[in-house]
Amino acid sequence: MSFSWKITYFIILSGLFVLLALTAASYQNASGVFYSLIYLLVFFVFLFGIFVGSWLGRPLKKFVKAAGELADGNVKSRAHVAGSDELGQLAKSINTIAQRLEHKHQENEKLHRSVALK
Numbered sequence: 001m002s003f004s005w006k007i008t009y010f011i012i013l014s015g016l017f018v019l020l021a022l023t024a025a026s027y028q029n030a031s032g033v034f035y036s037l038i039y040l041l042v043f044f045v046f047l048f049g050i051f052v053g054s055w056l057g058r059p060l061k062k063f064v065k066a067a068g069e070l071a072d073g074n075v076k077s078r079a080h081v082a083g084s085d086e087l088g089q090l091a092k093s094i095n096t097i098a099q100r101l102e103h104k105h106q107e108n109e110k111l112h113r114s115v116a117l118k
Contacts, residue, residue, distance in 0.1 A: 008053030015045030059087045066094055075102040 019041055059081045069077035078098055081091035 006053075007056050008049045011049035011052055012045055015049065016042065019045065059091070063090060063094060066098070070094075070098055070101065075105045 019038055023038055062081055063079050066077050066079035075098060079091040079094040081087055083091075
């Protein structure tokens with residue numbers, strides 16, 4: 001199960017819990033309009049959960065992919081996420097790590113070549 005769906009399930013279940021609590025609190029005084037409003041809110045909770053889950057999951061999938069590629073030795077891998085929020089700062093940090101690893105990798109290759117020539 002992808003990360004975005006885990007977020008989506010959490011949001012939807014939290015919203016449904018709140019709606020269930022509201023319904024239980026005013027069960028005896030409920031009218032048809034109240035239940036119509038509850039159904040509308042349930043629909044909104046599902047849409048909101050799906051939207052937020054995919055919105056947060058997309059950049060995190062990019063981070064996971066970039067970090068996995070770095071772990072596999074691909075020092076040219078970068079996380080391409082725009083923004084100045086926390087996710088953007090995380091992308092910049094991952095890219096800085098990747099850039100430094102790439103630089104160190106190039107230095108090691110130069111060192112190995114110079115040693116091999118001697």
